[in-house]
Amino acid sequence: MCKSILTHDIDVQKKLLRGQMQKTLKDLLNDDSKVREAAKRAAEFFLNWKFYKEADILMAFVSSKEEINTLRILHEALSDKKKVAVPRVISDTRMDFFYLERDKPFEYQLSPGIFGILEPTELLKRFEVSDAAGKKTTMLVPGLAFSKDGHRIGRGKGFYDGFFSRFLPPVRCGFCFDVQIIPEVPHDNFDANVSHIISESGIIDCADRGRDSEP
Known part of the structure; x- marks a missing residue:
């Protein structure tokens, strides 16, 4: 089977999965108390995790109303x-990261971007790959679905895959609800x-084929 047909098949599978996961999330998000409790428990696991405690730099998404909450983290x-x-989305194909300032409220540093998600203002300092030299960096990664072997499907814009082509943090942690962890995610190279x-x-430690990891 030629590469173009395989790519088309994967694209179709991804489109179908995105639709399924959006419906699954919509159903979950109708239960506010369940969502809040899940976000609280997930945040506690992360904040007590060795890769958070040891990190010098945390790269993390600002959650939308359709994602597990990251504001506490x-x-x-x-x-x-x-x-x-x-x-912050810079163009149709590029996303960069900007540092939050410790002494300013979020409302002075974040504003809705082109997708309605809170993003840092361009007045903040931009993350440069050289910043991570000699530093321990951990990233929280969003997604619609994840498999225990580490595959991920996002919303189809390719921003994270594009960023990872420029900088691949050693610790990349998918942060999500239980319902977003599925047996298999269609993927390509x-x-x-x-x-x-x-x-x-x-x-979950994806490098160890889905074995539950110690905090």
Whole structure:
């Protein structure tokens, strides 16, 4: 089978999966108390995780209303004196990260971007790959679905895969609800894996074929 047909098949599978996961998430998000409790438990797993505690730099997404909440983690990381960088869409194909400032409220640093998601203003300092030299960097990665072997499917814009082609943090943690962890995710050679997944049920070490990891 030629490469173009295989690529088409994977694209179709991804489109179908995105539709399924969006419906699954919509159903879950109708239960506010369940969503809040899940986000609280997942955040506790992350904040007690060795790769968070050891990190000098935390790169993390600012959650939308359709994602597991990350705001507590962002606040805690700044309180813990870590450098915290969050993403901003720069163009149709590019996303960069900018550092949050510890002494300013988020409402002065974040504003809705082109997709309605809170993004850092361009007045903040941009993350440069050289910043990570000699530093321990951990990234929280969003997604619609993850498999325990580390494959991920996003919303189809390719921003994270593009960023990972420029800088691939050694610890890339998918952060999601339990319902977003599925047996298999369609993928190709251009899709970057995550190294771990954290949900309300705990931590998964993807490099060890899905074995639950110690905090």
